[in-house]
Amino acid sequence: MPSEHFDALIVGAGFAGIGAAIQLKRMGYQNFVILDREDDLGGTWYVNHYPGLAVDVPTTTYSYFFEPNPNWSRLFSTGTEIKRYADDVADKYDVRRHIRFNTTVEGARWDEDASLWRVNVADGPELTAQFLFTATGFLSQPKLPDIPGIADFAGKVVHTTDWDDTYDPTGERIAVIGTGATAVQLIPELARTAADLTVYQRTPIWVAPKLDFPISDRTKRLFARLPWTQRIVRAITDTIYEAMINVGVVHYRVPLFRRLNISAMDLCKINQFIQVRDKELRRRLTPDYDIGCKRPTFSNSYFRTFTKPHVHLQSDGIDHVTADGIVNADGTTTAIDTLVLATGFDLWEANFPAIEVIGRDGRNLGKWWRENRFCAYQGVSMPGFPNYLSLASPYAFLGLNFFNTMEYQMRLMDRLFGELQHRGAATFEVTEQANAAYLDRMTELLGDSLWTLGNCAGSRSYYFNPHGEPSLLRPMSTQDAIEEASTFPLTDYQLT
Template sequence: MNAEHYDAVIVGAGFAGIGAAIQLKRMGYENFVILDREDDLGGTWYVNHYPGLAVDVPTTTYSYFFEPNPNWSRLFSTGAEIKQYADDVADKYDVRRHMRFSTVVEGARWDEEAQAWHVALAGGETLDARYLITATGFLSQPRMPDIPGITSFDGRVIHTTAWDDSYDPAGDRIAVIGTGATAVQLIPELAKKAADLTVYQRTPIWVAPKLDVRISERTKRLFARMNWTQRIVRAITDTIYEMMINIGVVHYRVPLFRRLNISAMDLCKINQFIQIRDKELRRRLTPDYDIGCKRPTFSNSYFRTFTKPHVHLQSDGIDHVTADGIVNADGTKTVIDTLVLATGFDLWEANFPAIEVIGRNGRNLGKWWRENRFQAYQGVSIPYFPNYLSLASPYAFLGLNFFNTMEYQMRLMDRLFGELKRRGATTFEVTEQANTAYLDRMTELLGDSLWTLGNCASSRSYYFNPHGEPSLLRPMSTRTAIKEAAAFPVSDYEIS
């Protein structure tokens, strides 16, 4: 059976894959396919639909800059609205017709003789493509906790990435394992109906007040008629978030900026004090690491939930799980009906890369990363991997907003593919020299950041790879990253 041939294969139909597809179409490419293992588009915003799901970045900022949406109902919109935005963008830019759902990609291998990628699908089918783009996202591989006896539990087990919409928590005795950003949204919702709720916390999280507001119909009409008004609001929210990451985290070495970081922690403590007066409970819910070491979150109800008589915080640890409950580290037992796993995602072991990618001379990307440090030029390119862009790579994630990441990556694609067309070329590969210089520069910039200078040892943050390096994040401002993406030296790539 002959393989199908494409100019490009994009793996992943979330916002990164949609953005890459839009950029390809802008550059005149139409013969491409987007593959996704799910049965619909949207990535993490399709997979996740647990109660309370909402974006924790203002949606004026959490959206494509070139596609403002006047229909947001709130400043921090719900997951359902974000999913609808993904649908609307895909339809408007005519990329849905390029998508193939329920398609599992097992791996990709570069064929030096054919100058093409062979993409292997589950079931034995193979696709050939000149260019390969993996847009698998950072939050795509659920982490399952390794707790003795967890498979012996006879009750209902739900991971937040596979929420059962038919489940009614009313009257249930529920245990939630995890207190990350997902749990902060979910726990107050479960507490409304549960008969008894026990929250198992390994690491506390910094929670700031959420300055959420409803967007009126009048304002929506204004945004639709004069979109520059919405861009003004975006400029404000963009600036606030840029200040948060650049002043409080990236330039942590500056004494004044370090003081502002401390002020942010004080704000979170005030938020906690307003909701909880029990001093011991506040102590157990207060992190001992600096804010920014792991992703902080926002809520006006999370702390208050723990003051309810039927909600219990268990922070001493789990010994093992039994058929009907959890035996705590202190020997006590909590009998439950439902176990909810809010245990997040496996970024480094299962996601870098999310599929097996074999480049030139048989180089295995996952093996090479683990043996030679996690690295990627401009957060997208790796030596020995021609015609390949990895949009979820080391040093790719920019600030607190994934759309900032996508914006600079689309600019890079425009410059890189534009150079290919200008030269009449078909192949690109970043040079080892450029990649090494970029890695050295990222390492130097991280030396001034909170992630290197701050107290992050106890944070258990997914920002840090297994070797302890904070190589997920790009330590620079959005403006700098976009400028670099549009003006990097084309000599950093071998183009032929």
């Protein structure tokens, strides 16, 4: 039986996959398919639905630039609203009909003789495509803690990426492992009704005050009638966030910018002092690394939660888990009914790449990255992998806002595929020389950044790959990334 063939195949129906699909449609492609292992679209905003879930970037900024949403209910919108936005965009641009849900992609292999990708799907026939896109996101593979005895726990265990909506924490004795951005949102919600809540912290997090407020109906009507007014607001929030990354992190070598980074830490400490007067508790909640080494977050209630008598911070570590509790490293025991794992995601081992990708001459992408340093030209292309764009790659992510990343990637698609169509070419592949030069330039730019010059040793940040290089992030402004994606030398790709 012949394989079902497509012009393009996209793995992942989150915002990256939806954006790639919209760009393909703009360029005249209609014969493409999006495969997603879940039963609905939205990626991380469909999978995650734990209590307190909200975006930690203003929603005026956290959206496609070409598709502003005048209906956000507040500056930092809830996960439910973000999911609804994904649905609305997919419907407006007729993307949903291209999606096949409950379809797990196991791997893809480049067929040199046929000049196409052969894609293996679990419990399904092989599919083929001229172009392959992996839009699997950076936060798609949950990380499970390796703690002795955790499998023996007889109570309820729930990971934040697989939240049980029927679970009622009222009166429960709960332990939360993890104090990242997810936990900062979740912990105050659980503390409202739990009988006892113990938070296990390995690495403290920088938490700034959250300037959040409802958006009035009058403002929504203004945004709907005069979209340029919302773009002005977005320009303001974009500028603030760009400054946070570029001034405080990317150009850290500049003495004045280092001073601004220190000021940001002082702001977080003031936020903490206002909520927590216990000096020893503040010390335990204060990071020993520079802000920006790992993703900071915003909250007006996180620190205050630890001042409640039934909430406890455990920062000495875990020895092992028993059937009915946790034995702490200091020898004490915490009896619990529910164990909540807010342990984040496995980026480098399980996500780069998220599926097995075999390119030209049998080059295995995961093995090649680990043997030759992690790199992707313009954050999307690797030599030896024709007609393939990886939208969640090393040097792809522009700091705090994923939509800015998607914006430049769509610009790159427009330039690259436009040239393919102009020449009547069938394949593209970035050259070894262009990839090596790009890696050298990224390494040079990172040499001026906080991630290289700052105190990041104790951050345990997912920004850093297993070799200690901060290669998740693209060390430049959004404007520079978009300009590069729109003007990169076409000779950096071999078109045939």
